[in-house]
Amino acid sequence: xxxxxxxxxxxxxxxEEVLLELARPVIHHRSAEAKAVITEVAAGLKEVLQxxxxxxxxxxxxxxxxxxxxxxxxxxxxxxLVLNAGHFAARWADICKAxxxxxxxxxxxxxxxxxxxxxxxxLKQHPDTVCVMGTLSETSTGxxxxxxxxxxxxxxxxxVFAVDGISGVGAMECRTDAWGIDIxxxxxxxxxxxxxxxxxxxxxxxxxxxxxxxxxxSFYFNLKSARKKMKEFDTPFTPAHTLILALRASLKRIxxxxxxxxxxxxxxxxxxxxxxxxxxxxxxxxxxxxEGLTAFRVPQGFKDSDIRNxxxxxxxxxxxxGQGKLKGQxxxxxxxxxxxxxxxxxxxxxxxxVLSDLGFDIEPGCAVTAAxxxxxxxxxxxxx
Amino acid sequence: xxxxxxxxxxxxxxxEEVLLELARPVIHHRSAEAKAVITEVAAGLKEVLQxxxxxxxxxxxxxxxxxxxxxxxxxxxxxxLVLNAGHFAARWADICKAxxxxxxxxxxxxxxxxxxxxxxxxLKQHPDTVCVMGTLSETSTGxxxxxxxxxxxxxxxxxVFAVDGISGVGAMECRTDAWGIDIxxxxxxxxxxxxxxxxxxxxxxxxxxxxxxxxxxSFYFNLKSARKKMKEFDTPFTPAHTLILALRASLKRIxxxxxxxxxxxxxxxxxxxxxxxxxxxxxxxxxxxxEGLTAFRVPQGFKDSDIRNxxxxxxxxxxxxGQGKLKGQxxxxxxxxxxxxxxxxxxxxxxxxVLSDLGFDIEPGCAVTAAxxxxxxxxxxxxx
Numbered sequence: 230x231x232x233x234x235x236x237x238x239x240x241x242x243x244x245e246e247v248l249l250e251l252a253r254p255v256i257h258h259r260s261a262e263a264k265a266v267i268t269e270v271a272a273g274l275k276e277v278l279q280x281x282x283x284x285x286x287x288x289x290x291x292x293x294x295x296x297x298x299x300x301x302x303x304x305x306x307x308x309x310l311v312l313n314a315g316h317f318a319a320r321w322a323d324i325c326k327a328x329x330x331x332x333x334x335x336x337x338x339x340x341x342x343x344x345x346x347x348x349x350x351x352l353k354q355h356p357d358t359v360c361v362m363g364t365l366s367e368t369s370t371g372x373x374x375x376x377x378x379x380x381x382x383x384x385x386x387x388x389v390f391a392v393d394g395i396s397g398v399g400a401m402e403c404r405t406d407a408w409g410i411d412i413x414x415x416x417x418x419x420x421x422x423x424x425x426x427x428x429x430x431x432x433x434x435x436x437x438x439x440x441x442x443x444x445x446x447s448f449y450f451n452l453k454s455a456r457k458k459m460k461e462f463d464t465p466f467t468p469a470h471t472l473i474l475a476l477r478a479s480l481k482r483i484x485x486x487x488x489x490x491x492x493x494x495x496x497x498x499x500x501x502x503x504x505x506x507x508x509x510x511x512x513x514x515x516x517x518x519x520e521g522l523t524a525f526r527v528p529q530g531f532k533d534s535d536i537r538n539x540x541x542x543x544x545x546x547x548x549x550x551g552q553g554k555l556k557g558q559x560x561x562x563x564x565x566x567x568x569x570x571x572x573x574x575x576x577x578x579x580x581x582x583v584l585s586d587l588g589f590d591i592e593p594g595c596a597v598t599a600a601x602x603x604x605x606x607x608x609x610x611x612x613x
Numbered sequence: 614x615x616x617x618x619x620x621x622x623x624x625x626x627x628x629e630e631v632l633l634e635l636a637r638p639v640i641h642h643r644s645a646e647a648k649a650v651i652t653e654v655a656a657g658l659k660e661v662l663q664x665x666x667x668x669x670x671x672x673x674x675x676x677x678x679x680x681x682x683x684x685x686x687x688x689x690x691x692x693x694l695v696l697n698a699g700h701f702a703a704r705w706a707d708i709c710k711a712x713x714x715x716x717x718x719x720x721x722x723x724x725x726x727x728x729x730x731x732x733x734x735x736l737k738q739h740p741d742t743v744c745v746m747g748t749l750s751e752t753s754t755g756x757x758x759x760x761x762x763x764x765x766x767x768x769x770x771x772x773v774f775a776v777d778g779i780s781g782v783g784a785m786e787c788r789t790d791a792w793g794i795d796i797x798x799x800x801x802x803x804x805x806x807x808x809x810x811x812x813x814x815x816x817x818x819x820x821x822x823x824x825x826x827x828x829x830x831s832f833y834f835n836l837k838s839a840r841k842k843m844k845e846f847d848t849p850f851t852p853a854h855t856l857i858l859a860l861r862a863s864l865k866r867i868x869x870x871x872x873x874x875x876x877x878x879x880x881x882x883x884x885x886x887x888x889x890x891x892x893x894x895x896x897x898x899x900x901x902x903x904e905g906l907t908a909f910r911v912p913q914g915f916k917d918s919d920i921r922n923x924x925x926x927x928x929x930x931x932x933x934x935g936q937g938k939l940k941g942q943x944x945x946x947x948x949x950x951x952x953x954x955x956x957x958x959x960x961x962x963x964x965x966x967v968l969s970d971l972g973f974d975i976e977p978g979c980a981v982t983a984a985x986x987x988x989x990x991x992x993x994x995x996x997x
Contacts, residue, residue: 233638239851240639251635251855254617255624255808257931288810289833290672290850296833327832418851424639426672426810426853446689446830448711449673449680466674467623467802469810469853471635547641 231545236576238368238522238549239396240418240425241566243475244482247422250475258470259463266470266477267462273480277421277488278398278413280405280431285455287428288469291395291416294428296324297450298391298412302436303359304443305329310351310361310388312343312379316369316552317393321362328446333358339555340370340524342517345378358388359439360412365397369552371524371561372515373401380409389436395419395428399483400495400521400565411436417472420495420521422479422566426469432456495520498564498573500610501603505577505596509584514559521565526558528589533560535587536580543586544579574600615929620960622752622906622933623780624802624809625950627859628866631806634859642854643847650854650861651846657864661805661872662782662797664789664815669839671812672853675779675800678812680708681834682775682796685824687743689713694735694745694772696727696763700753700936701777705746712830717742723939724754724908726901729762742772743823744796749781753936755908755945756899757785764793773820779803779812783867784879784905784949795820801856804879804905806863806950810853816840879904882948882957884994885987889961889980893968898943905949910942912973917944919971920964927970928963958984 235242256262267286274284287293299321303309309330311321314337325332335351337343343363352358361383365376376392383390389411394403398413399420405413411433418425432440432452440452454465483491499520503513506525514524527533533550537560540546551559562580564573577596584591602608619626640646651670658668671677683705687693693714695705698721709716719735721727727747736742745767749760760776767774773795778787782797783804789797795817802809816824816836824836838849867875883904887897890909898908911917917934921944924930935943946964948957961980968975986992 233640235639235641237641240641240854243639248636248638251808252632254632255619255627255802256617257619257621257624257933258809259933260931288672288674289677290852292850293673293833324832327835328830416851418639424635424853424855425642425851426856446712448708449677449834451711466676467800467809468674469808469856470624471808472810472853547644549641549643 233545234547236546236548236563238561238563238565239416241420241422241563242568243422243424244479244567247475247478250478251471253474255471258467263470264462266473270473270476270480271459271462273484274429277480277483278405278415278431279403279407279488282405282431282433283456283459284429284431285452285459286464286468286473287430287450287455288426288466289428290425291414291428292320293450294414294416294430295320295393297430297447297452298414299324299330299362300328300447300450301440301445301452302389302391302412303330306331307359308333308355308357310335310355310358312348312361312363313337314341314343314374315339315364315367315372317367318364321393340372340515342372343374343379345375345382348379349382352382352386352388360389360391362391363393365392365394365403366401366519366521368396368522369555370515371519371522373397373517373519376403376410377408384409389439396521396565397519399491401519402492405431417476420565421476422482423472423475427472427476495565497604498568498570499523501570501600502562502564502573502577503610504603504608505600508595508599509581509591522561522563524559524561527560531587531589533557536560536583539583539586540579543583546576546579570604617929618931620930620932620947622945622947622949623800625804625806625947626952627806627808628863628951631859631862634862635855637858639855642851647854648846650857654857654860654864655843655846657868658813661864661867662789662799662815663787663791663872666789666815666817667840667843668813668815669836669843670848670852670857671814671834671839672810672850673812674809675798675812676704677834678798678814679704679777681814681831681836682798683708683714683746684712684831684834685829685836686773686775686796686820687714688827690715691743692717692739692741694719694739694742696732696745696747697721698725698727698758699723699748699751699756701751702748705777724756724899726756727758727763729759729766732763733766736766736770736772744773744775746775747777749776749778749787750785750903750905752780752906753939754899755903755906757781757901757903760787760794761792768793773823780905780949781903783875785903786876789815801860804949805860806866807856807859811856811860879949881988882952882954883907885954885984886946886948886957886961887994888987888992889984892979892983893965893975906945906947908943908945911944915971915973917941920944920967923967923970924963927967930960930963954988
């Protein structure tokens with residue numbers, strides 16, 4: 230028997246009652262019922278994103294939300310500052326390139342957090358920057374960036390701050406309005422506990438001013454059209470509205486738990502996972518771990534694929550390896566969304582056994598014990 | 614008791630076993646299992662589209678596929694000929710405008726089919742046309758356009774032929790390769806019997822030559838990236854892959870019935886619906902009806918909303934009214950995808966009763982009888 234356990238940093242597990250929503254007969258997307266659902270999820274999204282800004286629903290992967298943020302805000306030839314610290318941050322630069330946006334790249338070593346002082350310096354050097362493009366949780370390295378501090382820096386300038394919160398929102402504290410995030414991009418398949426297919430974008434008045442100042446080359450991802458329709462609780466084009474129905478169910482769950490409790494749960498899972506991994510003598514990859522996933526270096530003499538394949542074969546646990554230049558060097562374990570503390574403990578127990586099978590010298594129970602010590606409050610993890 | 618019956622021209626009803634696929638636990642989209650599913654659906658889509666061309670899977674509404682077709686094929690400032698005969702054909706022109714494509718509009722009265730001779734003349738007048746943008750089934754008017762004949766005209770020129778097949782493919786005969794359709798755009802929520810959220814684009818070698826000749830301003834909808842990934846049975850960005858799993862189930866159904874039988878079933882449903890509507894003394898809106906929906910004019914002295922609301926209230930039947938300049942003037946009844954002949958007969962019976970309730974002078978059973986006469990072969994409908 231193999232029981233599947235999804236421990237990837239997106240897609241993340243989806244609660245059973247949310248999955249069942251998807252199996253309901255399809256309704257018409259312009260009906261009163263559909264509008265009522267959008268009205269309800271619009272309010273729920275604002276709560277999760279901690280914002281009073283408009284939140285638009287796009288039928289797309291999270292990348293679609295990033296494209297929408299970039300092309301609607303920065304005219305071709307104008308300047309964007311990309312906080313380039315990983316595979317997904319680099320996507321901002323790729324999007325800029327495709328649309329003729331002049332992207333200045335502020336490079337940070339992968340696994341290190343972006344330094345707000347460097348952002349301030351870069352903005353002094355490039356005062357004509359229209360948009361700073363950053364990341365809340367860099368999924369490729371498992372790093373959480375200091376978005377609050379960066380937001381303060383950007384807020385003091387004319388630039389707007391666009392944040393890829395795809396694997397971060399719901400998995401770690403993120404206060405859109407309080408932190409000065411002008412545009413926040415979110416995906417459905419991470420901590421929002423849905424399958425992939427929807428993306429969300431919140432837009433501040435400061436960002437709308439930039440967006441309204443020019444006609445962007447965009448149609449499907451035109452945020453002005455999306456804003457107009459969202460005011461009527463509608464979308465410009467047929468949305469993936471069975472996913473919107475499912476979103477209502479997952480937002481209901483988040484509301485019941487409370488968004489701060491959701492963040493705290495992810496913080497505990499992250500702390501426990503880190504403690505467990507380190508108790509095994511493994512090295513964390515990130516200097517400032519994100520809270521929805523844990524990335525550790527593949528121990529010398531081992532292959533990441535051996536560890537990951539054995540986790541799948543023996544325990545049905547899916548994890549992911551490194552991307553781009555980190556291929557083969559790290560293993561990334563997701564603990565976001567519909568995941569609880571015991572899932573993390575079980576995952577660590579599996580990791581212990583798999584490493585033991587592969588000949589790695591481990592003491593059975595050491596990772597589990599370390600995680601439990603964190604979870605019962607006997608041990609704390611250095612705060613960030 | 615109100616039993617919901619979706620008779621809209623998209624979204625269309627989804628078979629129960631396809632809905633249940635959506636309720637399965639989420640898998641990882643880069644797993645061997647996910648690749649195997651894409652391999653299978655890629656073959657199935659080619660069969661449904663009757664093509665040997667590449668077929669790409671996009672996570673978007675059908676409009677996303679139209680945008681992909683336009684921006685990847687026609688450089689800004691170059692010319693496109695839009696066969697403008699309805700609300701959705703006009704979307705081609707809107708997309709061109711957004712991306713700086715010079716759209717020449719060949720206008721046809723709404724409800725009339727595009728005339729292939731006029732297309733030939735327009736192409737003579739505009740020999741620098743890069744792409745002709747047409748429609749298989751114009752959902753706003755219920756008109757099926759003579760795509761085969763237009764395809765012959767375009768094939769004799771340097772232009773490529775892009776067709777919006779969103780509400781047409783699977784609901785009426787469409788032979789991509791034999792008819793010279795270079796780019797075919799398809800949506801998931803119509804005759805392919807899925808919820809909305811996926812779109813498909815097939816691209817011919819003639820179209821790839823245009824696409825490869827320049828760097829388009831596109832990222833999320835970049836067809837070159839999509840082609841590259843599709844060769845590995847993968848997608849550039851996280852796809853809505855629970856919908857892809859469901860697609861496998863709906864394609865299995867289509868394969869079992871046989872695509873020609875699927876077309877024939879839709880032809881019979883369309884003929885029966887037309888016969889029934891006409892037996893009630895109602896006037897068909899289109900001079901060349903599409904086969905996935907029937908549009909009829911609202912009879913003098915009646916309001917479309919009264920008819921449609923009563924259909925919902927009394928029988929749970931959802932239909933749609935007119936769009937744009939046809940608002941209030943027509944009612945559109947969908948009969949596509951997971952819909953059979955008896956659904957159409959039942960819909961006509963409901964329409965009879967609703968019209969009677971509203972004081973319209975009808976003879977009970979007349980629409981049903983006319984439809985049955987068509988379905989048992991006693992009566993034929995003038996072929997197009």
